[in-house]
Amino acid sequence: MTVIIRGGTVVNADRAFRADVLCFGDKVVAVGESLEAPPNATVIDAGGQYVMPGGIDTHTHMQLPFMGTVTADDFFTGTAAGLAGGTTTIMDFVIPDPRQSLLEAYHTWRGWARKAAGDYTFHVAVTWWDDSVHKEMGTLVRNHGVNSFKHFMAYKNAIMADDETLVKSFRRALELGAIPTVHAENGELVFQLQKELLKKGVSGPEAHPLSRPPEVEAEAANRAIAIAGVLGTPVYIVHVSCAEALDAITRARSRGQRVYGEALAGHLVIDDSVYSNPDPEFARAHVMSPPFRSSHHQQALWHGLQGGNLHTTATDHCTFCAEQKAAGKDDFTKIPNGCGGVEERMAVIWDAGVNTGRLTPSEFVRVTSTNAAQIFNMYPRKGVIAVGADADIVVWDPNGMRTISAKTQFAKGGFNVFEGRTVQGIPTHTLAAGKHVFDRGELRAEEGAGRHIDRPAFTTTAA
Structure with a gap:
């Protein structure tokens, strides 16, 4: 053709x-x-x-089994929605259960992704550690085109990686020429704050941001960056949502450390007032981690993108319908965490970034596509228009103009966090x-037309 x-x-x-x-x-x-x-x-x-x-969304969760349910968008509907919004490649996450083989989980996700309409590639989460994980990380890098490994510092008693796992996995990633990525929230602090809020009778969605204040994110970001600094490995911090975590990245980069930061479209334009909405269904629909923050933090994130200390934009696309979110109607800790956005990211960032003078069109391309391709070794195959x-x-x-609405979106889930925004x-x-x-x-999306994108390792020090 x-x-x-x-x-x-x-x-x-x-x-x-x-x-x-x-x-x-x-x-x-x-x-x-x-x-x-x-x-x-x-x-x-x-x-x-x-x-x-085409846009590259560095952070999506299609068909994710999470908190007792599965996301509304699978790899076909989610990637198709992305294509409608100008995103042609997604970076999704393989998340093994505790003690599950990384390779077994990887092959499960690859099977689910065969129906994708757009190109896809995977970060693989390290949720536990022993010698088999060390070995399988090598197999994933050498044989399966994986060059990034995810670490959740949150979600205690589920997929949270302790400091020993972080150190060993970071060191192994460096040996293999891969980059560690981190969900930076102190899981122990979150767990204790959740218990305290429930004990006080604060059980609605308004408690969600109270259990995950900026300091919780900042502590974990500082810790991950410090570990990476000692080991000499680069590190990528996903969904940076607060000024304090951005400050940690900025300080490290000023010392010459290779630290990269990701901002979500939602965190750039939605504030924490959504959690005090009198409609509990509306408030529950906005529960994601880290939570939406005040306008002070939004301005800091824009400055991070403008100043080059935040490098990519993503969505953490993880859609749940109202019935799924209602599982936490009496206990906010049981609300499935996640919001959509893969279809809207590009337009929202253009409208709030380029139209306001915060970003030039070339800077928009950089933070929606090129930087992602370069950081994760897909460039110049992706991220540039060139022969x-x-x-x-x-x-x-x-x-062109569009008013965003769940009624007209291609994504599933029945809700849109950008509802009513005209871009x-x-x-x-x-x-x-x-x-x-x-x-x-x-x-005109076609089921199964998407391709898995292998991402070669960077320079390695181990076979």
């Missing part, structure tokens, strides 16, 4: 320029002015629009591996 995108302004992380883009099969084969194309080529008119690399790159492309109308700047066309999968509101 040949597709030519004519008349647009190509925006990469380093520059913007007028050019046509010619795609053949799943690759970009030419970028330049007045390109010739075969008569049977599909022509996309990008006049007055931007032509950008030889994957034909993952979004044509973007900076003047200016929306995708009109999406190409995924050269296929025209979204055309001005028409979603």
